[in-house]
Amino acid sequence: MKIGEKIKRLRVKNSLTQEELADRCELTKGFISQVERDLTSPSIATLVDILEGLGTNLKDFFNETVNEKIVFTKDDAFEMENDELKYTLKWIIPNAQKNIMEPILVELEADGRTKEDSPHEGEEFGYVISGSINLHIGNDQYKVKKGESFYYKANSNHYISNAGKTKAAVIWISTPPSF
Missing domain, CATH: 2.60.120.10 (Jelly Rolls)
Known part of the structure; x- marks a missing residue:
């Protein structure tokens, strides 16, 4: 799983800019940018703060939903x-x-x-x-x-x-x- 990509998807889904998310988490816009590009990894505590700012939590964030097959041949x-x-x-x-x-x-x-x-x-x-x-x-x-x-x-x-x-x-x- 690419954590940065998933964080970016959630941020965009929530209509937040990097700066708005950074403000919610008391982080810098630059740090959020680096996390989203997978150039740095946040600590667990920081990841929890970012996810809270995105309206989710660790459990839901890492709970991979598998696309179920719909059509069978x-x-x-x-x-x-x-x-x-x-x-x-x-x-x-x-x-x-x-x-x-x-x-x-x-x-x-x-x-x-x-x-x-x-x-x-x-x-x-x-x-x-x-x-x-x-x-x-x-x-x-x-x-x-x-x-x-x-x-x-x-x-x-x-x-x-x-x-x-x-x-x-x-x-x-x-x-x-x-x-």
């Missing part, structure tokens, strides 16, 4: 196939298990089904992109066709199956992540 996806049960899971958002919700793409071949999930805290949502599926929740079964969606609390055993003759695809979102 098919190359980002992780895929797992289950030939026995005839389904494919695609984690379309990498590392989503660390998030509040976990979206996946489920593709079911004809007569395919997912593994049965045990009851857990949270909720499940799905949208059928193609084909049709049967949603099994406890002893109940629901037919969900292309363009339809489902939503339920995951407090019973649950899974989906494809009783059709063509492949079915479902966007499935679980919260908290469980896949």
Whole structure:
């Protein structure tokens, strides 16, 4: 991290001149200039004074925020196939298990089904992109066709199956992540 560059960005963001910042911190304009150009390093105490003059503190100043990825491509996806049960899971958002919700793409071949999930805290949502599926929740079964969606609390055993003759695809979102 280039401390000087970051101090300058904060100063400009706060619409302060070097002289105004220097006055707030009881420093010289020349010293602020040298710090901003990384020609000198302030002591911790002086850095605290500068940051206070900029309306921030050490913790927030050094807390680097990482730009989170927003758009994901098919190359980002992780895929797992289950030939026995005839389904494919695609984690379309990498590392989503660390998030509040976990979206996946489920593709079911004809007569395919997912593994049965045990009851857990949270909720499940799905949208059928193609084909049709049967949603099994406890002893109940629901037919969900292309363009339809489902939503339920995951407090019973649950899974989906494809009783059709063509492949079915479902966007499935679980919260908290469980896949």
